[in-house]
Amino acid sequence: MYQQFNEQFAAATRQFADTAAQINRIAIENAEAVFGLQLSALEERANATFAFFGEVTEARDLDAAKTLFPKGVQVARENLERAVATSQEVVDRTVKANEAISQVAKSQFEAAAKKAEANVEKAVKAAAPKAK
DSSP: OHHHHHHHHHHHHHHHHHHHHHHHHHHHHHHHHHHHHHHHHHHHHHHHHHHHHHHHHHOOSHHHHHHHHHHHHHHHHHHHHHHHHHHHHHHHHHHHHHHHHHHHHHHHHHHHHHHHHHHHHHHHHHHHHHHO
């Protein structure tokens, strides 16, 4: 009796560990991808901003400063667009990762339900002859 219980417990523990490893792998891959996206977007925005600041430092008179204002607005707009696009891609990737995680969990619940159903049927069949 104890041996059977120990085997079932060990099997359930292994299954839980395997599932947790799958979920962790999906989550880590998603975190790596998101971090890479955000880092590259930050690099692009910083390069554009510093290039604009380089132009600002070269302006020597009021007329040059007047021509820089539209460029500054353009850089700010592009930075905002990049930030929004990156955020959307991060959300898309995160949603896909969460769907993959939920699929793993769903398959585990279905497997556990089938196993429990099989155990119940087995117990019912074993108890049926005793009831007569």
